[in-house]
Amino acid sequence: MSKKHRKITTQTTKSNSHQPTDIQPQEEKQQSSESSTKQPFLSILVPIYNTEKYLRQCLDSLIHQTLSDLEIICINDGSTDHSLDIIKEYQAKDPRIILINKENTGYGDSMNQGLKKAQGEYIGILEPDDWIELNAYEKLYQLAEARQPDVVKANYFTEKNGKSTKISAIDPQDSNKILNPRQNPELFRLAPTIWTAIYRRSFLKKNRIDFLPTPGASYQDTGFSFKVWAEAESVILTSDAFVHYRLDNNNSSVNNPGKMQCVVDEYVEIETYLTERGQFAELGCLMSVTKFRNYHWNFQRLSPALAKEFYATMRHEFLAAAEEGILDRACFSRSEWLALQMILKHPKIAYHLLRLRAKLRRQ
Numbered sequence: 302m303s304k305k306h307r308k309i310t311t312q313t314t315k316s317n318s319h320q321p322t323d324i325q326p327q328e329e330k331q332q333s334s335e336s337s338t339k340q341p342f343l344s345i346l347v348p349i350y351n352t353e354k355y356l357r358q359c360l361d362s363l364i365h366q367t368l369s370d371l372e373i374i375c376i377n378d379g380s381t382d383h384s385l386d387i388i389k390e391y392q393a394k395d396p397r398i399i400l401i402n403k404e405n406t407g408y409g410d411s412m413n414q415g416l417k418k419a420q421g422e423y424i425g426i427l428e429p430d431d432w433i434e435l436n437a438y439e440k441l442y443q444l445a446e447a448r449q450p451d452v453v454k455a456n457y458f459t460e461k462n463g464k465s466t467k468i469s470a471i472d473p474q475d476s477n478k479i480l481n482p483r484q485n486p487e488l489f490r491l492a493p494t495i496w497t498a499i500y501r502r503s504f505l506k507k508n509r510i511d512f513l514p515t516p517g518a519s520y521q522d523t524g525f526s527f528k529v530w531a532e533a534e535s536v537i538l539t540s541d542a543f544v545h546y547r548l549d550n551n552n553s554s555v556n557n558p559g560k561m562q563c564v565v566d567e568y569v570e571i572e573t574y575l576t577e578r579g580q581f582a583e584l585g586c587l588m589s590v591t592k593f594r595n596y597h598w599n600f601q602r603l604s605p606a607l608a609k610e611f612y613a614t615m616r617h618e619f620l621a622a623a624e625e626g627i628l629d630r631a632c633f634s635r636s637e638w639l640a641l642q643m644i645l646k647h648p649k650i651a652y653h654l655l656r657l658r659a660k661l662r663r664q
Contacts, residue, residue: 341397343371343438343499344421348411349388350378352429355547356387362432364395368439371425373398374415379405384429409512409521416502416511423453423499430547431460431496437543441499448479450535454491454498456542461549470494473540480538482530486632489587490594493526497544500529508532513570519560523567523595528574531584561611564599565618568592586632589622593633593641601659608659612652616644 345363349356363373375388375398385402392398401414416424423445427433437455444453459466470491482488505511510528512521571588575581581588596615600608622628623645630638643651 341370341372341421342442343368343423343425344415344419344502345371345373345425345427345438346412346415346419347373347375347427347429348378348408348415349375349380349384349429350405350408350411351380351382351384353380353382353384353387355430356384358432359427359429360387360391360398362435363427364391364397365435366433366438367436368442369397370442371397371438372419372421374401374418375399376401376411376415377403378407378411379403405516407514407516408519409514410516412512412521412525413514416505419502421502424502424505425499426496427544428496428546432545434543434545438499440539440541440543444477444537444539445499445501448535448537449501450479450537451501451504451533452498452529452536453539454536455539455544457494457497457544457546458542460545460547465545467542468546469540469542471538471540475538476540477537480536482533482536483583485536486587488536489527489530489591491526493522493595494544494546495522495526495529496546498529504533505529513567515563515566519563520567520595521563523564523591524570524574527571527588527591531575531580561599561603561607562614564595565614568595568618585627586629589619589627590632590637593619593637597640597655600655601662605656608656609652612648612655616648620645 347359347363352359360373360375363371373395375392377385377388377400388398388400392400399418401411401418403411403414412426423441425438425441441453441455444450454471456467456469456471459468480488500510508528510525510532513524568588572581572585575584575588596611596618600611600615603611619628619641628641633641640651640655643654
């Protein structure tokens with residue numbers, strides 16, 4: 302369906318603050334037979350596991366979007382708190398909310414079930430402990446409507462101790478341009494903040510882009526993000542920020558040291574994906590760059606005992622990559638290349654320097 306002739310229904314709710322207001326959804330819903338069967342512009346996936354503390358704020362920010370042509374797919378991953386009750390409460394007052402209720406099988410399987418259920422032209426993602434500006438999806442729709450890119454991606458805010466900080470990974474000079482990741486490899490260097498973007502559903506389906514469904518795993522956004530950049534031919538960026546990413550949720554997977562090996566599994570999956578499609582020769586070096594950055598970040602957050610174990614894994618894998626000729630100086634920044642060479646050639650010195658840097662950053 303051509304979106305140039307699509308009539309999009311919008312609400313007049315204004316978004317002047319970073320937090321959604323506590324207002325009730327509209328009493329009247331347009332539920333004609335046409336609107337109940339037509340393909341929505343956007344499907345938003347919300348993977349939920351024991352987030353009752355934050356879930357209302359998340360769902361409020363979705364049901365009050367100024368773009369109403371959407372479906373909200375809540376995937377309850379066997380929550381043991383009151384998350385399911387909250388979803389049902391919101392579903393009762395907003396028919397755009399679709400519930401997938403299942404046993405606890407993990408984030409990756411939840412996302413894959415959401416992708417299969419989605420009917421929208423584009424897919425969006427919102428974590429249940431985050432929230433989003435009320436005009437976000439209308440703004441992203443406006444960027445996608447005319448040129449129908451594979452991906453539209455924005456900046457975001459971090460939230461910690463009541464303080465909101467804009468993360469400007471995307472420069473204003475890069476806004477509103479059509480970019481191809483292979484011609485603009487800096488896109489691969491962006492953090493895998495998959496919830497800052499919307500993705501054309503047919504693009505994901507055509508290229509079999511989904512999530513590693515390992516139960517109890519984490520970092521599945523890493524593999525998903527790399528696959529997207531590996532296959533996308535058209536990406537539109539915007540320097541506007543919409544999602545408020547919560548850093549002070551102690552239950553978040555990024556605060557769980559027990560999942561330190563999950564990022565290793567993600568890169569096994571990425572390498573398999575590229576190899577099966579004959580893309581490893583072209584993209585293997587870029588994979589190594591993102592791998593180094595994500596391994597380095599993971600290493601810095603770990604306790605000393607866990608960090609030592611993970612450091613050995615990291616060094617072993619990059620020694621193997623060097624022997625296979627995968628590493629290319631041109632793919633790395635100067636600081637990244639120097640740090641990598643220190644790890645490979647002077648492992649003890651590099652370990653202590655990196656741990657010292659991690660300690661200083663936490664202070």
